[in-house]
Every structure is written in C-alpha cells, then in structure tokens.
Amino acid sequence: MGKKTTLAGTFLTVAALTVTGCGGGGAASGETAEAPGDPAAASGTITVLTQRTDLVQSGAMDAYAAEFNKIYPKVKVEFEGLTDYEGEVKIRMNTEDYGDVLMIPASVSKNDYPKFFSPLGAADAMAKKYRFSDKTAVDGKVYGLAQFGTANGFVYNKALWRKAGVTEWPATPQEFLAGLEKVKAKTGAVPYYTNFKDGWPLVQWTANIGSVTCDNYATNKLAGAVSPWKEGGELRTVDTLLHDIVKGGLSEKDPSTTNWEASKAKIAKGEIGSMMLGSWSITQMRDAAEKAGADPADIGFMPFPAKDGSGKYCATLVSDYQQAVNAHSAHKEAARAWIDWFTEKSGYSAKEGAVPTIKSAPMPDTLQDFVDNDVTFVERSERDTGAVNDIDNAAEIGLNKQDYRQKLIDIARGAEKGSVEEYFAQLDKRWNEAAEASGS
Known part of the structure; x- marks a missing residue:
C-alpha cells in the first residue's frame, strides 16, 4: 500500500480542513438507512465505491464480499476502485449515480x-458504540462510519x-532532538526524514494537535482569533520541533530529493532513523523490512515527545474515510448491511493494523x-471543524496542505x-484576521 491507498483515506480525513461544497442531484428523502432485521430478507445489487484499488485488483474485496454473503446471501456486492477517488466522486455527485x-x-x-447521504442513526446512541462518529454528525444524526482510525506519532x-x-522514548522536544543527535553521531544514518518532495507526509504533523496537551477538544479551540502559533500553543510546539530538526542538520541533506516509496526500505534497513506518520504506516514499513531482508520487529512507533500532567504520553486518534449510504440508493437496507458488517465483522481494521x-x-x-x-489515546472532537x-x-494557510x-x-x-519567529507571527496574523472577518 502507498499514499493513494491507505493514506488517501487517512490524511484527507485526518482533519479535512480544506473542504468546499459541491453540487448534487435531486432532494434526498432524509429517511434513515436501517439494516434489515432478518439478514435473509435483504436483497439487491449494491455498488461500493472505494479508493482501495489495490484490494479490488487483488481480489481481496471480493473475498470480503464472499464472507458477507454467508450472512446476507441475497445481496450482490460489486466494487468500483477509483484511482483519483476524490476527483472522480466529486464529479459523480453532481448526479444521483455515485454508488x-x-x-x-x-x-x-x-x-x-x-x-x-442517508442518516445512519442518532448521534448520541452511535457515539456510545463507535469511535469518530461525531466526524459525520450533523444536527444530531450520523451520516458515515469510519472504516478504521489511526494513531499519530513517529515510526522509527x-x-x-x-x-x-x-x-x-524522549519525553520532550529537546530530548527528541538530543536523540536524533545521537543517531547521527553514532550510526551515520539520517536521523529524521521529512519526505519534503512528496509533501503529503508533512500534513501528518497537523494530526498531533491534541497530542501535545492531551486535549480532546484541541482542534475545536482553533475556531477563533486564538493565535495558534503563539508561545505555548500546540502548533507552535509541533512546528518548532520540525523547524529545529531541519535547522540542526538532523534531516536529509537535500529535501528536494526525498522519495516516499524509497524511504520505506531505508528506514527498514536502518538508513533512516524516524519519520512522522500515522500508525497506518507501521505495516508498510514492516513489509518493506521483510522485502529488504531486515527484521520487521525493528520497526517501532513512538508518541510525540510530550507528557500530560500525570506523566503519560498522549496520541491522537483520527478517522480514516467514512462509509456512507447514497441518499438516492434504491437498496438502502442492503447498503447499510454492508457498512455494518464491514465495520464490525470483516476484520478489515485488524488486518490493516489500524484502530478499530x-x-x-x-x-x-x-x-x-x-x-x-499506558499511552493515553485522545479521540479528537470534530464539533467545530466547520468553523476551523x-x-x-480564508487565511490561505492550509493546515492540511504541504x-x-x-x-x-x-x-x-x-x-x-526570514526567521521562524517572523513566520509564526505572520501565520498568527493571517489566522486572526480571517477569524475576525468571519465573526468566529
């Protein structure tokens, strides 16, 4: 798996702060997509759109469907794997034909x-059973269920x-930098790899919001003229660490030459010390280790170097893509049955090494x-994502752009x-002006 498979879901929905509206077909009915009480009563052919082209091509998705049919024998599941998932589905959603x-x-x-999308149930009730449900909650109803989640930290x-x-594990940014210094001095490896050229891994740093302060509501607190890069702010802490890594010569010599696919084998073989990524990356790095003849057990994962008041590390949990039912589907029962089964029974998240x-x-x-x-997992609230x-x-910063x-x-x-202090001041100014202009 690469960036266009697992990560396509992970980082676009880690905190999708760059969304826009898009057109649609006719008016949706608003009826809840209920799973059938009797599995044998569900019938029809449903189309499932997915970004996992690799699993479609390998036949893995058909294998999941075969297991699903053992419970729902009258439902036929067909898959469409889309390489440019975001672009293609956005266009299709101008009609009623989007799976x-x-x-x-x-x-x-x-x-x-x-x-x-059709609502799947009441937000309060679904929040008791499912992680990340507030990600898709609108006016007290949930419209999608995450395929899985991911924790954020350093793969090393x-x-x-x-x-x-x-x-x-380093307990402070200073200890982390000191650790990188030792890696450089005693091993000759590149202590930290930015993946600057591919760009998208830099977005993973944003997913640490909540890890630094162990605060479930950290993202919500950005909704205002709050100077996110002020001294003591989470983004100030996160971005200062990245800056200091590079300024201290603890990353690759020429960032313009980085290569994501090549980095997997390099960290597996001990040529790279660490990278900031979601926990979805662990299986990819261990697979790379096997292919390179290295020991997969050498691939570890550490939390952001900060502790809460009780001396515990914290790691944010963020949602992957959420599965939803097309509001115009003629087979809502069967569609809901697939989502419930895939989320609860398929074993997909476990196989991916992901957070269920x-x-x-x-x-x-x-x-x-x-x-x-005993790392504390912080499931971030998405209540004020729209305002953020x-x-x-409006500020044209792009927390989730590279x-x-x-x-x-x-x-x-x-x-x-320029200096990092000047840059942070500029970012704060733009953020605050945009917040004030929007009345946030």
Whole structure:
C-alpha cells in the first residue's frame, strides 16, 4: 500500500480542513438507512465505491464480499476502485449515480451531508458504540462510519536508536532532538526524514494537535482569533520541533530529493532513523523490512515527545474515510448491511493494523507498545471543524496542505529568508484576521 491507498483515506480525513461544497442531484428523502432485521430478507445489487484499488485488483474485496454473503446471501456486492477517488466522486455527485455505498469525499462540506447521504442513526446512541462518529454528525444524526482510525506519532527503527544509545522514548522536544543527535553521531544514518518532495507526509504533523496537551477538544479551540502559533500553543510546539530538526542538520541533506516509496526500505534497513506518520504506516514499513531482508520487529512507533500532567504520553486518534449510504440508493437496507458488517465483522481494521471503529474492540498489535506503556489515546472532537475550515481557508494557510510546512523547512535550512519567529507571527496574523472577518 502507498499514499493513494491507505493514506488517501487517512490524511484527507485526518482533519479535512480544506473542504468546499459541491453540487448534487435531486432532494434526498432524509429517511434513515436501517439494516434489515432478518439478514435473509435483504436483497439487491449494491455498488461500493472505494479508493482501495489495490484490494479490488487483488481480489481481496471480493473475498470480503464472499464472507458477507454467508450472512446476507441475497445481496450482490460489486466494487468500483477509483484511482483519483476524490476527483472522480466529486464529479459523480453532481448526479444521483455515485454508488450505493461510498467513502465520504473531503470535498463535501459537512453541513451538506444530509443532501447526499442517508442518516445512519442518532448521534448520541452511535457515539456510545463507535469511535469518530461525531466526524459525520450533523444536527444530531450520523451520516458515515469510519472504516478504521489511526494513531499519530513517529515510526522509527528501534535497533538504530538502541545502537545510538537511546532506549527510552524522549519525553520532550529537546530530548527528541538530543536523540536524533545521537543517531547521527553514532550510526551515520539520517536521523529524521521529512519526505519534503512528496509533501503529503508533512500534513501528518497537523494530526498531533491534541497530542501535545492531551486535549480532546484541541482542534475545536482553533475556531477563533486564538493565535495558534503563539508561545505555548500546540502548533507552535509541533512546528518548532520540525523547524529545529531541519535547522540542526538532523534531516536529509537535500529535501528536494526525498522519495516516499524509497524511504520505506531505508528506514527498514536502518538508513533512516524516524519519520512522522500515522500508525497506518507501521505495516508498510514492516513489509518493506521483510522485502529488504531486515527484521520487521525493528520497526517501532513512538508518541510525540510530550507528557500530560500525570506523566503519560498522549496520541491522537483520527478517522480514516467514512462509509456512507447514497441518499438516492434504491437498496438502502442492503447498503447499510454492508457498512455494518464491514465495520464490525470483516476484520478489515485488524488486518490493516489500524484502530478499530468499534469501541469495544482491542487495539491492534501494531500499537502494542502504546498499550504496554499506558499511552493515553485522545479521540479528537470534530464539533467545530466547520468553523476551523472556514478560518483556515480564508487565511490561505492550509493546515492540511504541504505548502506552509515546506516553507517552514525552507526557512530552517536557509533556502528562504526570514526567521521562524517572523513566520509564526505572520501565520498568527493571517489566522486572526480571517477569524475576525468571519465573526468566529
């Protein structure tokens, strides 16, 4: 899997702060898509749109459908794997023909969900059973269920860090930098890899909002003229660490030459020490280790270097793509049956090494180190995402675009004039002006 498979869901919906509205077909009925009481009563052919072209092509999705048919024998499931998922589905949503089940595109404004999707149930009730349900809650109703979630942190080569003499997770940004210094001095490896050229991994740094302060409502608190990059602010802490890594010569020499696919083998072989990514990446790095003849067990995952008041590390949990039922589907019962089964019974999240949507399910083996070390998982509230979206778009910063952090890196390495303090002040000014103009 690469960026266009797992990550396409993960980072676009980690915090989709760059959304716009899009047109639609006729008026939706607004009726709840209920699963059938009797599985044998559900029937019809449903089309499931997915970004997982790899699983469609390999036949893995058909294998899931075969298992589904053991419970729902009269429902035929057909899959459409779309390479440019966001672009293609956005166009199709100008009609009523956008599958029966689909992943909610980031281009659809949250407040427009009722126009395009059938509600799945009351928000209060669904929140008791499912993680991330407030991501798609509008006016007390939930419109989509996450395929899975991901924790945020640093994927790293354990053996390399041990060789450098670092055997415990850094507890502060300063300790993390000191650890990178040791990796550089004692191993000769690139301590940290920015993935600057591909760009999208830089967005992963935004997903740390909530990790620094262990605050479920951290994202909501950006909805106003709050100077997000002020001293003590989470974005100030997060972006300062990235800046200091680069300024200290602890990343690759030429960021313009980074290569995402190549980085997997390099971290597996101990040529790279660490990268900021979601926990979805662990299985990819371990697969790369096997292919490179390295030990998959060397691939570890550590939380952002900060602790809460009780001395515990925290890691944000963020949602992958959410599956929804097309409001115009002729087979809503069958479509809902698929979503429920895929979320609760398929084993998909476990196979992906991801955080399960069902709250009662255990964390995946990929996060065993977090469980063993009592890391606090912070499920971020998405209550005020719409307001934050508006401010971010108006300020033209792009918390979930690569550009502003690429500029941060260029400042750090001297490729662009200015200081990090000036840059943060400029970002705060733009943010606050946009917030005040919008009345936030």
